[in-house]
Amino acid sequence: MTPGRTLVLLRHGRTAYNHAKRVQGQLDVELDEVGRTQAEAVAPAVAALDPALLWSSDLARARETAAYVEKATGLATTHDERLREIHLGERQDLTHEQYAARAPEEFARFRRGDYDAALGGEPTAAVRARMVAVLGDLLAALGPGETGVAVSHGAAVRVAVGAVLGWPDDLFHTLRGLDNCGWVELREDPDAGCLRLAAYNRVVAPEGTPGFRFVEASG
Template identity: 70%
Template structure:
């Protein structure tokens, strides 16, 4: 029986709504984000997950707690599931970023997240996300489902990493909506994952 991984982006924060660069700075879910978490938790509970891992940033933790309550699971927190560290650009809005460094912002907007000064290299995010998700997959029994609550840019990179795509192929994926998820399913005959769904929402 095939194992499954669900990679869930956290619910909306006020910073998301204001189009502010969050990175690894903490921001709580806003009212819309809490409603999103409630709705997605009900749906994911029907998948009967057996493991729930989460980034330790507050927006992911709060989303994971809501999912855990619906699924009867206690989240395990792992800093490897954090968002990119975005260096000097954390905390500014997209409009401020575009005015400050227009060419750099265009690269950032196209998914070159490490264009920001002091940002975590994409290669390092790929390595840490692949490592933690491989551990989560290995901890599942036959036919079981694991949920990892993480962040938009990190999940986008991780999707390519887990499917063994070339390093930059993740750019072909659109950004994830808040509380959207990716479904990765184990191939029944070979030890590889397949993309079952991307940016699925309630």
Template identity: 55%
Template sequence: MTSPTTPPTAPPTGDERPGRTLVLVRHGRTAWNADGRAQGQTDVDLDELGHEQAARMAPVVAALGPSVLWCSDLARARDTASYVAKELGVEPTVDRRLREFHLGEREGVRRADWVARWPDERARFEDGDYDVVPGGERRAEVASRMGEVCRAVLDAVGPGETAAAVSHGGAIRTAVASLLGWDTPGASSLRGLDNCGWTRLAERTYGGPLRLVSWNEQA
């Protein structure tokens, strides 16, 4: 009579710990936003509406439960993050890698003037081709620094936890496309984030690939 045998052990399927969530928030409105000027890394403060937007957004993002908060070192991002920090009771980590694109010769230029003088360049820029900007930061450079810092933000939390960062529209758009493995045409399918809009990316399991959960959520 044959004795029963122990069923073979199933091979490991990888890390089954719950995945992490990354929330990326664009800063509130500035006077340059209202005037249609390209800001880039010019340090412009929030205007009155920008502060109101940040105050409305903060409790909603805080309710997502981030255990850490990072932000760009530019004033508009730091001031926006301060509202979320107050709700969470945490101190933001300031990191210059979360800055917006440096827009070279086009910083301070109004959109209407850009369209009138360099229409093809502006059309390509709005499609996400930031490399057309003379003297500006290259898309690959921004994708690299934003990818590094987003991974650092995620690595600051454990399995199943949420991390948040306040950054800038072009930088976030580029980061999301890079983190998801999209090419430049894929990035152009994402419309720009509104002021104080946010996006969520999440892992299915800890350390796994990120997936797009939402884009341009609003308070």
């Protein structure tokens, strides 16, 4: 039997925008100190998955996160703009509080995962198409049994997971948002000819000691 391939979709570390609950979208925001600590901690865990390829969004927060994984794995990063976060139009740079005050009904839809609600934003269908395309290219570049890592963004990954698993268009809303430096594992079933969800929102979390442990985030 031909061994299946694996895709690992890793969200970037925390930024000041994440911490302040400010809509980030495609604004090019760097990691904050916590985000760099998260990226440094997750890199060995990703390296332990023995990836053969490392791809990343070209936005700064993803590039910085990928750089830690690059150091831990010895892989060179391929940057691809198709892995960018959803562009959230006129709502980018607003805090959640400001967004809720300006357009409460729209904000409620946005918080439920209806990203098409964001005024002037990128259509979810377009995000689905570009994410499916880039992940298809990454999968095709892997040999039998190999693993590829894609460093991307929370909303884009939620959309992508539902799309590559063949879910109805809006079923990704049932997924919780990924934590910063949380990751998804999608494993190929060669017999069925499809990808299967093996893990969602796996994280490396501090345990109150200098080391780190694997936890499955709840909620």
